[in-house]
Structure formats: structure tokens, C-alpha cells
Amino acid sequence: MSSTRGRWYQSGAKVVNQRARCAVALALILGGSAGCQDGQLPPGAFVVALASEPQSLDPRFGTDANSARLADLLHVGLTRPDMAARRVPELAASWEFVNATTVVFRLRSQFHFADGRPVTAADVQATYAAVLDPALASPKRMSLAMISRIEAPDPATVVMRLREPFAPFLDATGLGILPADRAHEPGEVAVGAGPFRLLSATRGERLVLAPNPGYPGGPPHLDPLVVRIVPDEVVRTLELYRGGVHLTEDSPQPEMLDWLGSRPDLTVERTPGTSFDYLALNLRDPRLADRRVREAIAASLDRESLLRFVLGGAGRPASGLLAPEHWAYAPARVPRHDPKRARRLLDRAGYRDPDGPGPLPRFRLVYKTSTQPGARRLAETIQAELATVGIALDVRTYEWGTLYADVRSGNFQVCALAWVGVGDPDLYYLAFDSTMQPPAGYNRGGYANPVMDRLTRRGRQLLDPAGRRAVYARVQRRAAHDLPVVPLWWEDRLVVHTRRLRGFEPAPDGNLRSLATTWME
């Protein structure tokens, strides 16, 4: 076991040992845990509730949404995304493409790790080299695969050389930086230069963070910041109501939001989000390979009603992957609810209704989804809407690991999925290029169009932002026409927090960076 992991777990282990003693006492004498006070929240703590535990606090390993949220608080990257998903300076004060394959980053000198050491180019070099080291088995290795060499000519300069011109490269520069002497450790390293530092972590229960005194512009005001894992949605809501939790971003159900919003001590903030919900279609199925059938499916859905029913209206009907706030967004056609047209399209495609308004469908499809209540609710409403145009959906629910394996292997016809926190528009290449079918990429439906291939490949080579925007405008229009997936909506971000919290700004991608600058009245 590495020293880091040892340190990470030590705090937890101490707690565990004390709890084990308490548990033994409990087993002997009822009420024995009366003296077991180590689990109490520190006084004055600001408590954030998350639905699930972050997979890792180490920026080299964490890939889930909550790991990213915590990484934003504990670590700094060279760049970070702004509201329009553009990369803006963070540790890097500026950067320059010296040529198509060489980028020079100038670092700020104000950032310090939680142990007081300044962050230098050597730390950046070591962290990137560690992620690129196959021995570490970092899930982020492929996102940096375009880097051929990293140099640190002086403590404030990092030079990255790319294998070939690669426009989305900056999207990979958000990687949290670790101290150089620990970057290659195989275990968890949670020491960063972010606004907070990790005080203790108790697996499955809570993380306690304290302000990083060396953070530029002064340490955050929230001291300590406690991140609690509260898996049950109703209980998260009740914790907010009771004051045991001060902020949650894992959106409660619409009916609960109304109830929480009526509380005088709570605020419900809603901001346009970048998460894109869609129906994935398997184009290997001959019926779904027909664009008229896909268009008929899109036209049979009343997105406004679905949104109201499934999300309480907390979203906007989507035209494609990129939300209107995104720098590369271009208006494209949003599928209009038109059941008559849907029926005509299906007739033209050769799928006539065998008994008119009778119970027999034109054809049946299997709709796979997860066991989450929201996913089931969406499945049932889509099933009802498609039934009106004569398409019968057999809804089958699966545990997430099984569903994911089926989606990856192309063993599905229809399923509802989402892209969370869409960054660079190069996602269009990964999702729709004909060569990006699993296991190479995300083109799970097997969509193939030479025009789309040409455009998405051009988009990742162009370094000029205006040129890229023009290319991706065409990509978005092409996707809206071909409908390789049926767009549903962009989900709003919903944050519920105590009114005593000041200065909090919800982010479209759900990050919690704003906690570094907020305070409690």
C-alpha cells in the first residue's frame, strides 16, 4: 500500500478503530454508542450532500461526475471551462500555440499545494507524465494520448508537444496537478492546490475539507466544508428541510422542489444546463436504419409534455448535443411534435398500421433502461407516446452495469441515455464518426455518414475557433437532419441551498467551484 493511500485511509482507519470499539460496546450494552461522538459534524460546518460517493479524489483516476466536482475543489488544472465551455486560465496565466503542434503555457506563481509548496512546471510535467504512464492504468490516459512530449524549461513554463494538430487538446488541460514527488504513486493522492484541502475521509459517509491557506486571493470562507453521501433522494430533501444539509445539487423530484421552494429558509436555483438527454437508436436494426422511421419517432414525442411530466419542466427541448450557451452552438431544427406526420412517415417507410386505430402495432421495439425511478418514468411516457403512432415499445429495466454492457456491445434497439457536462464539440466525432463504434468510441448506434465523418475529422484539426464554429454548425445541422439519436432536452441544473449562503452561482455543468468564493451569513 502506498504511503498516500495509507495517509488517506489513516484518518478513516482511526475513526474505524474508535467505531469498532464503540460497536463492541454496543453489542454488549444497549446504548453503548452514547459515547461514540466521532461521527458528529464539526461545529460551523457547511454541509453539501451528494447522492453517491466520488469514485476517487485523485485527479488521475476519478472519472465520474462527483469525482470531478471534488477535484474542482481540491485541485487546480492548467485551464478550466467557462460557462460557454471555452477554456480559460487557471494555473496557466496564458498559453500560446507556437506552431500547430507546440503549446507553451505560462504558469501563475500564486498557487500553493496544501502543504505550502508552490506549484511549478515540474509538478505539471510529472502529473501529465504519470497519467500517460501505462503502468498507472489511468482512465484518463487516452484523453492525453495526443501529447508526445512535455517539457518544463523553467519553473513557470510548460511546453507540450503534440503528435499532430489537435484542436480539442485544451479540453484535456483541466487535469488536476499533483506534487511532482507524489504524481507517480500508485495509490490515491488527494493533495492538491485547489481552494480546499482534505482533512479526513470516511468511506461511504463523508469528506471533511478545510480551506487551503495558500489559495490565491485568500482561502475560502466555508470552514470546514463537509461533503456527505446521502443516497436517498427523499432523505436528502428532508435533510435540507431540517438544516442537516445546506446545499444539494443532485436534483430532487419536481414535486419536492415545489415543496422546498416554499420554505422561507431555502432557495431553489435553476440555471440552464449542458447535460443532453437523448434516445439512442441502434441503426443496425433495419427499421431504425430508415431515416423516416427515426424522424417518425422524433415527431411522435411531445417534448414539452414529457419535460413537464418527467422533470417538472426543468429543461429545454434540445436540437443536439450542444446547448445554446456553448461557444460552438448553432441553431438546428428541433423535432416538432406532429403525430400525423409521424404516421405518414411510417406509412411511407412501408410500416402500415395493420388495423388502423386497433390494438395491433406497426412493429415492436425493445426499449432498455436502468432501474432508476426517473428513467422508468421516462420509459413509460415514451412508450405511451409512441403507441399513439403505432409503435409498440417493450420496456425492459436493467441494473446499470448490465445496461451499460448491452449498450456498449450494441445489444439494444432503443434506450435513453445522457451526455453530462458536454465540453469540446469534438464529442461529435467520438459519438458519430463511423470509425468510433465501440470499443473505439461512443458511436453505439452504428451511424455512418461520409459527410459527417469528413466534417467531424476536419473539426478536430482546425485550430482557428471561427473555422471550427463554422464546421460544427454544419455538423449540428447534419445531425438534426439524419437523427442518429433522437434529441430530447438539455436538463436544467437545480440547486437547493440555504438562504444564508451568499454568492453561490450554479454552473451549467454542475461543478461546485463557486463554493470557493461563497460565504454564510
Added chain:
Amino acid sequence: MPRRALRRLVLIIPTLLGVASLVFAFLHLVPGDPVEIMLGESAAPADVAALRHDLGLDRPLPAQYARFLARAARGDLGQSIAFRAPVAEVIADRYPATLELAGTAFLLALALAVPLGVVAAARAGSMLDRLTRLGSLAGVCLPSFWLGPLLILAFSIGLGWLPVSGRGGLAHLVLPAVTLALGMVGVLVRLVRASMLVALGEDYVRTARAKGAPGWRVVGGHALRNALMPVTTVAGLQAGALLAGAIITETIFAWPGLGRLIVEAISARDYPLVQGCVLAIGVSYVGVNLVTDLVYHAIDPRLRDAE
């Protein structure tokens, strides 16, 4: 008695071997690849292959199984794929929470069920008996996913006496322990009552009464001891189930126990962790069975004499 305990301990080995074999087989039948879940969809095939090799997942299943058993025999449960930490360490982090909750719920259930069952049997047909039976029926019928939030609404939100969720001092323990215990109380009350009614109708009870023994002594000293034998069996089974982790209760009350850990491990297809958790549960069950056997001996001297 020591010989019997030793025999029980020796039986742990084939029991755990059977449990481990079944879990290994079932886990590998379920679709889903831990490496793909770990590395994500965009991982290079070469990286997937390399990590699969590092984790030994590219070996034939019998070889993986033999490797797992060989390591387990040395006390090495392997490395958790999702947590990137030794499985034993991850389980050791969570097990005390389960022990704390299960132990409290079990003691609470016994403390409520035995007196209630005894009183109901001693006053069979009375209003108290009817109320006890009705209450026990409710305890059995109320699912924890409904009862838990209801208790939170009443005692945390309504009265403000107790915290909503989380693990901390005694106050945090009350609601999850009560939620777990009430179901068990329902089962045990009915069992204690039924066993007591049988025992109270026995000849030795009539004899004790005829000899003028006080009522409390007849019930507590003569009938209860005999009535406790079937109750001990069921209570032992219930205790084992509690130690296996109360997934729903742990989820509702944000209790960081073994039940939630298993669900997380299954979702991530974290084979070593699932196997480790199941082994830990298997050991718990065997331990509870051993204690149950010892309790039998303590209650019934005929078993001691038979040995």
C-alpha cells in the same frame, strides 16, 4: 461444548469454499466488464487489454478461481477495482458500521419481543394480547422503505428530536435501528407468544402451579426457558441476515455499512470486492450459528448431557 465449537469452526472452511465458488460463478455469468467500467468507453483497446492482464481477468476462469482461492487462503482478498485499495481494508472500513447497526437492532428487537410475547401469552385473549398481535403483524408488514421515511418525518422533522440521517452518536443510531428492529420484533413476538402458549400448557407447568409456585416464577422460570429454544433458532437466522447488511435501511439513513458497499461493488462489477463482502457475510453467518449453538447449550442442559 468446546469440541462442538471446534467442529463448527472447522465447518467454516467448506461453507466458505462453497459460498466463494457460487459467488465467483454467478459474478462471471453477469454481463459487464469491470475494466471497461473503470477505464471508460474511450479507453484504448491496448490499455483495456493491459489492465485486464494486470488484474488477471484475461486468464481462463478456472485459473482466476484458483488464484482467488490461493490468495484468500493466505488472507489476501485482493485489490478492489473500484476503490483501488485492498479489499480487506475497504470492508474493514464499513463492517463496524454494519455491526453497530445490526447489533443494536438485534438487542432492541429481543428486548421488545421477548417481554411482549411472554405477556401476550400469559394474558392470552386479553386486550393486551390482541394489541400485541396486531402490532406484531404491522411490524412484519411495514416495509423499511416506507417505515424509515415515516419515522424520519415523525421524529426528525415533526418533533425535531433526532437527526435525519448519517452515522454519529447514539441519536443517529436510533431511527435506523428501530426501523430494522421493528420487522424483527413482529416475527419474534408471534414466535415467543406461540412457544409460550405451548409451554404454558405442559404438564410441568401445571405441576409447578399445583405446588403453589408464584405466577411470575412459573412463566419466567419454567415456561420461558423451554419456549426460548425455537426463538433462539429464528433469532440466530435474523441476526445473520442483519449482519449481511440492511441495504434499504442503510440507503435511507445514509448509513455507511456493508449492504450499500455490496450494491456499489456489484454496480462497478468489482469482482474482488463482491467476493470479499460475501465471504465476510459468510463468516458472520457461521459466527452467528456458532453463538446460536452455544446459546442452545446454555438454555437446554439436556444437550450438554447428551454430549
